[in-house]
Amino acid sequence: xxxxxAAFIPELLRHLFKRPATIEYPFxxxxxxxxxxxxxxxxxxxxxxxxxxxxxxxxFAIEIETLSxxxxxxxxxxxNDRCIHCAQCVxxxxxxxxxxxxEFEIATDSRLKLKAEYTYTRPKKSGQQSQTG
Amino acid sequence: xxxxxxxxGPQHPALKEPISLRITIEGEVVKHADVRLGYNHRGxxxxxxxxxxIQNIYLVERICGICSHSHTTCYVQGVEKLCGLEVPKRGxxxxxxxxxxxxxxxxxxxxxVAAHEAGFDSLFMYxxxxxxxxxxxxxxxxxxxxxxxxNTIGGVRRNLNEIQKEKILEGIKFLKKRTEYYTNLGTxxxxxxxxxxxxxxxxxEKAIALCAVGPTLRASGVSxxxxxxxxxxxxxxxxxxxxxxxxxxxxxxxxxxVKELIESYKIVEYIIKxxxxxxxxxxxxxxxxxxxxxxxxxxxxxxxxxxxxSNGTDKPERLKVRAPTLANYPATxxxxxxxxxxxxxxxxxxxxxxxxxxxxxxxxxxxKKGNSTVLSMAEIRKKYxxxxxxxxxxxxL
Amino acid sequence: MAVIKxxxxxxxxxxxxxxxxxxxxxxxxxxxxxxRLQNRIGPAYTGxxxxxxxxxxxxxxxxxEDIVPENADRTxxxxxxxxxxxxxxxxxxxxxxxNINVSVPSFNSFQGDIIVVLYLLSxxxxxxxxxxxxxxxFFSTLGGVRVLTMLFGYEVPLFLxxxxxxxxxxxxxxxxIADFYQKFPFLLLFQIIGFFVAVVALQAKLERTPxxxxxxxxxxxxxxxxxxxxxxxxxFRLMTDVEMVVGSGLIATVFLAGFSGGVFLGxxxxxxxxxxxxxxxxxxxxxxxxxxxxxxVIFSWKYLAPLAVLQLLIxxxxxxxxx
Ligand code: SF4
Ligand code: SF4
Numbered sequence: 001x002x003x004x005x006a007a008f009i010p011e012l013l014r015h016l017f018k019r020p021a022t023i024e025y026p027f028x029x030x031x032x033x034x035x036x037x038x039x040x041x042x043x044x045x046x047x048x049x050x051x052x053x054x055x056x057x058x059x060f061a062i063e064i065e066t067l068s069x070x071x072x073x074x075x076x077x078x079x080n081d082r083c084i085h086c087a088q089c090v091x092x093x094x095x096x097x098x099x100x101x102x103e104f105e106i107a108t109d110s111r112l113k114l115k116a117e118y119t120y121t122r123p124k125k126s127g128q129q130s131q132t133g
Numbered sequence: 134x135x136x137x138x139x140x141x142g143p144q145h146p147a148l149k150e151p152i153s154l155r156i157t158i159e160g161e162v163v164k165h166a167d168v169r170l171g172y173n174h175r176g177x178x179x180x181x182x183x184x185x186x187i188q189n190i191y192l193v194e195r196i197c198g199i200c201s202h203s204h205t206t207c208y209v210q211g212v213e214k215l216c217g218l219e220v221p222k223r224g225x226x227x228x229x230x231x232x233x234x235x236x237x238x239x240x241x242x243x244x245x246v247a248a249h250e251a252g253f254d255s256l257f258m259y260x261x262x263x264x265x266x267x268x269x270x271x272x273x274x275x276x277x278x279x280x281x282x283x284n285t286i287g288g289v290r291r292n293l294n295e296i297q298k299e300k301i302l303e304g305i306k307f308l309k310k311r312t313e314y315y316t317n318l319g320t321x322x323x324x325x326x327x328x329x330x331x332x333x334x335x336x337x338e339k340a341i342a343l344c345a346v347g348p349t350l351r352a353s354g355v356s357x358x359x360x361x362x363x364x365x366x367x368x369x370x371x372x373x374x375x376x377x378x379x380x381x382x383x384x385x386x387x388x389x390x391v392k393e394l395i396e397s398y399k400i401v402e403y404i405i406k407x408x409x410x411x412x413x414x415x416x417x418x419x420x421x422x423x424x425x426x427x428x429x430x431x432x433x434x435x436x437x438x439x440x441x442x443s444n445g446t447d448k449p450e451r452l453k454v455r456a457p458t459l460a461n462y463p464a465t466x467x468x469x470x471x472x473x474x475x476x477x478x479x480x481x482x483x484x485x486x487x488x489x490x491x492x493x494x495x496x497x498x499x500x501k502k503g504n505s506t507v508l509s510m511a512e513i514r515k516k517y518x519x520x521x522x523x524x525x526x527x528x529x530l
Numbered sequence: 531m532a533v534i535k536x537x538x539x540x541x542x543x544x545x546x547x548x549x550x551x552x553x554x555x556x557x558x559x560x561x562x563x564x565x566r567l568q569n570r571i572g573p574a575y576t577g578x579x580x581x582x583x584x585x586x587x588x589x590x591x592x593x594x595e596d597i598v599p600e601n602a603d604r605t606x607x608x609x610x611x612x613x614x615x616x617x618x619x620x621x622x623x624x625x626x627x628x629n630i631n632v633s634v635p636s637f638n639s640f641q642g643d644i645i646v647v648l649y650l651l652s653x654x655x656x657x658x659x660x661x662x663x664x665x666x667x668f669f670s671t672l673g674g675v676r677v678l679t680m681l682f683g684y685e686v687p688l689f690l691x692x693x694x695x696x697x698x699x700x701x702x703x704x705x706x707i708a709d710f711y712q713k714f715p716f717l718l719l720f721q722i723i724g725f726f727v728a729v730v731a732l733q734a735k736l737e738r739t740p741x742x743x744x745x746x747x748x749x750x751x752x753x754x755x756x757x758x759x760x761x762x763x764x765x766f767r768l769m770t771d772v773e774m775v776v777g778s779g780l781i782a783t784v785f786l787a788g789f790s791g792g793v794f795l796g797x798x799x800x801x802x803x804x805x806x807x808x809x810x811x812x813x814x815x816x817x818x819x820x821x822x823x824x825x826x827v828i829f830s831w832k833y834l835a836p837l838a839v840l841q842l843l844i845x846x847x848x849x850x851x852x853x
Contacts, residue, residue, distance in 0.1 A: 003322075004321045004323070005323050007317075007318055007322050008256075008318060008817045008818075009813065009817050011259075011314070012567040012813065012816050015566070015568070015569045016563075016567055018569065020565070020571040021265075021569045021570070022569075022571040024571070035276050036276050037276035037282070056185070056187050056188065057188075058184065058187075058188035058189075058190075058191040059191075084191060084195075084280075085277070085280075086194075087282065087290075088188075088282075091285075091290060100276075137668065139668050139669075145751065146747040147749065161672075161823065161824075248819065249748065250748045252739055252740070252742060252819050253739075253818070253820070254568070254816075255568050255817065258568040258570060259568070262569060322819065324740050324818040324819045324820070325819040327825055328819055328820070328821065473822055473824070474672065474750070475743070475746065475749050475820075475822045475823065476822070477749065478748040
């Protein structure tokens with residue numbers, strides 16, 4: 001192994017005339033890839049309230065409340081502040097009611113603002129079957 | 134000359150995570166070193182006992198930010214063994230692909246950190262710039278840069294398409310060229326070589342006796358790699374070489390890691406070219422019959438071990454994690470003896486320490502009497518947090 | 531009139547104000563160049579292309595909390611940054627910047643001023659040592675000891691290298707040396723080794739990579755500066771910047787034929803030549819990794835000092851030939 005003094009200098013000088021690799025982030029944004037795991041979102045018309053997502057979420061970030069048993073009204077809260085963006089809920093959902101969007105700049109000054117609430121009525125039995133099948 | 138004991142850490146610019154090295158020095162020479170752990174205990178093992186097998190994948194992923202895939206793979210392999218699942222070939226190949234990409238990212242990161250500890254900031258900037266390439270590849274494959282979450286019990290969660298394959302090959306080609314340049318530079322730049330050659334000597338016998346693992350062990354001339362010794366996934370089907378060095382110093386550890394980088398590029402290319410068709414996962418049962426298993430995995434830093442015990446429910450009875458860094462601490466103490474103060478950060482960085490991965494256990498020992506005690510959470514609260522538990526907070530579940 | 535002139539000289543140009551502005555500019559230049567060599571953008575948002583960033587850093591530090599360690603000697607601890615800054619500012623006054631007519635020496639240009647500048651440039655090292663010693667922190671003490679150890683390494687080669695052009699020019703006055711090489715520029719070709727030695731020694735004096743051993747952050751935290759914060763740290767940083775300007779100015783004077791040609795042309799030459807020296811310093815900083823203190827001392831005595839002596843020999847021979 002031979003030592004070469006100043007071995008790095010040609011590479012350094014070459015970069016002096018190249019564009020810097022830095023991306024000036026808040027002013028200039030990179031595109032995220034297609035199936036990026038951003039924030040979980042519910043398509044409430046598809047949800048059949050099977051609670052698979054609640055059971056599998058590792059961060060206990062999904063809650064489903066029963067508003068009224070007769071009218072089949074439910075409220076789902078996705079606590080985005082607890083969510084670790086693993087997309088396990090998306091995988092567990094039998095009807096593809098959940099999906100991840102590509103939002104990653106979700107920081108706010110209060111965790112309450114990160115709560116997403118959906119109030120919805122469960123679809124009829126028939127609809128449920130066709131969707132799961 | 135007078136002997137002085139100085140604390141390196143728990144807060145020190147050379148250490149990115151909290152650990153304490155008590156160093157006794159005479160002038161600029163280290164006479165004695167002692168490692169103290171326990172600054173970053175997170176209770177992950179206990180937490181795992183209260184979660185289902187699926188939830189635990191994401192929990193063990195968070196043991197380490199850099200070898201996140203290592204821990205999940207080690208864990209799911211264990212669980213698969215417990216319930217006797219046969220993972221489809223394509224699933225295994227994608228798993229190995231992420232493994233190798235992770236190794237590339239980890240070794241490039243380490244090269245940068247080592248250069249930074251030696252005060253070679255330009256090399257640090259360049260390696261980290263090039264590391265972005267492999268991070269982007271991982272993001273394309275898995276949807277995230279750090280926690281890939283690609284493993285699931287019984288296979289992997291995402292498939293690979295042609296466009297992704299092409300991008301990976303392209304990225305690997307670029308990285309290959311860069312790595313060859315860094316290999317050349319790292320072993321010929323006089324100031325850098327002066328800092329790493331002959332520093333932190335760990336002779337072969339000592340390395341074996343002190344149970345060093347991973348590149349630290351291989352740099353002492355011992356050929357040991359779980360991928361060869363006890364092949365998991367489908368490593369027995371893949372041709373690759375085991376990289377060793379016999380200089381036993383930090384230079385050797387650099388050489389081993391850059392050689393491994395080159396091997397990893399070859400493995401990635403092989404996997405992409407020989408990716409089998411078929412399913413990527415099989416369905417896993419939720420509940421597992423009582424049994425126990427030990428799973429081994431060659432993480433970028435060395436051998437990673439998970440022990441899992443099931444009890445017939447959908448939650449493990451016990452999960453024990455031995456991260457590679459822990460195995461390397463005794464060897465580090467040996468390496469630190471009789472080195473210069475200036476070499477401490479380099480020697481310590483050369484084992485690629487990931488401190489909070491290794492923190493599994495806290496024992497409360499009375500400093501005066503020497504006996505250990507067990508405290509409940511309520512007692513700890515009462516004893517060490519004087520403030521009342523806050524009311525009206527939304528957070529605790 | 532003479533009083534006003536002297537005051538302007540001390541406070542505005544080339545005194546405190548000029549040195550402050552110019553040294554912050556030089557820091558920006560150094561940081562920007564260093565960043566571009568590493569394929570980064572460097573300071574970017576304060577002022578145009580971040581040109582005000584060093585000033586902003588200085589102001590920010592001025593308003594930060596200022597802590598004196600409990601066991602430290604308060605007076606010495608607090609006065610050291612000011613003393614250090616004063617010393618390098620004084621050294622800056624002796625650069626032959628405002629020297630229109632060489633044959634009429636102004637009050638700051640006299641036989642032997644080159645020695646005065648060299649010694650004034652040695653004093654900050656002592657200040658740093660004292661600062662490290664009086665911080666009563668182990669890391670600072672170690673840093674202070676390293677400062678002194680390094681001093682023994684680079685000081686002799688620096689002196690030998692800087693004085694050898696003076697031997698050829700047969701004068702101990704900066705303005706005259708510069709004037710001499712202005713007249714016989716080809717003689718500078720014989721000083722190339724000396725130039726190289728002086729630049730490397732200046733790099734060591736400024737404690738920049740590969741010689742940033744006394745404040746190597748990954749080894750001994752902040753070294754000498756560990757306990758310094760707020761205003762005092764701001765002064766220390768300004769001191770290093772001014773030292774860089776004065777040091778490169780000195781090298782530019784003796785090795786690059788000075789800054790003749792009146793106030794404006796002289797200023798232009800001063801800026802160009804010092805920036806050239808600083809660019810070399812930045813390149814060295816980017817191309818090396820930090821070496822150990824023992825390696826540093828070995829390096830200076832094995833390579834730098836013999837080279838400086840060789841330069842001295844060449845100078846003496848050259849002088850004999852031209853006489
Ligand atoms: S992405 Fe993961 S953490 Fe977030 S809600 Fe879904 S399952 Fe829970
Ligand atoms: S898993 Fe899907 S269908 Fe079931 S409750 Fe969750 S969102 Fe609704």
